[in-house]
Amino acid sequence: MANFPNNAALPRGGIDSRSLFITRTYTHLVAGILGFILVELGLFESGLAAQIFRFMIGFNWMLILGAFMLTGWLATRTAQTSTSIGMQYFAYAMYVVAEALIFVPLLYMADAKAPGTIDSAVLITALGAGGLMFVAHQTRRDFSFLRAILMWGGVLALVAIIGGAVFGFQLGTWFSVLMIGFAGAAVLYDTSNIINHYPEDRYVSAAMQLFASIALMFWYVLRLLMGNRN
Secondary structure (H helix, E strand, C coil): CCCCCCCCCCCCCHHHHHHHHHHHHHHHHHHHHHHHHHHHHHHHHHCHHHHHHHHHCCCCHHHHHHHHHHHHHHHHHHHHHCCCHHHHHHHHHHHHHHHHHHHHHHHHHHHHHCCCHHHHHHHHHHHHHHHHHHHHHHHCCCCCCHHHHHHHHHHHHHHHHHHHHHHCCCCCHHHHHHHHHHHHHHHHHHHHHHHHCCCCCCHHHHHHHHHHHHHHHHHHHHHHHHHHHC
């Protein structure tokens, strides 16, 4: 799970500087998404995806989900705490690559067993995340109150994932539905932070935070659609 930044007062600098920060954030978000797509295309076109799938499928699937959340937390923490812009970019790039690798087994199975679900998941995620970001920008409401809910929800989700790995029980359809809701709340919270609270020199960190939430939503939308195809 990605770590959520502490709220801070809106930095001084006026509307123009805040608008520039928001533009930079979304530019870096799009760059991260395009980077993710390019890495996935490279892995699948080269045949490496099949090898990665065979290697990773031997692991407990719940552990992969746990790695997904832990990777996000470590990368965003690095980007938030580092004063070096180069280190922030490095953390973002490594995070995008790591997420692309973690996604390989799910995408590989979706492509092989449930054709069309990837395109559907992309569309649903884009509409869902885009709609939530639109709401945040239109209302300009401060959704800081979601922070505590997301922190506790993330802990409970991680406990459930670890429990599934240790005791061998399956996290079914309702877990995916709840996690999609969790990811949606995270997108809303992240967008609100970008509008109202994020320091204006942390646009790379802000983009990574939002990327992590959108990736989480995409993961569970795809997982849900695959379950319905079975």
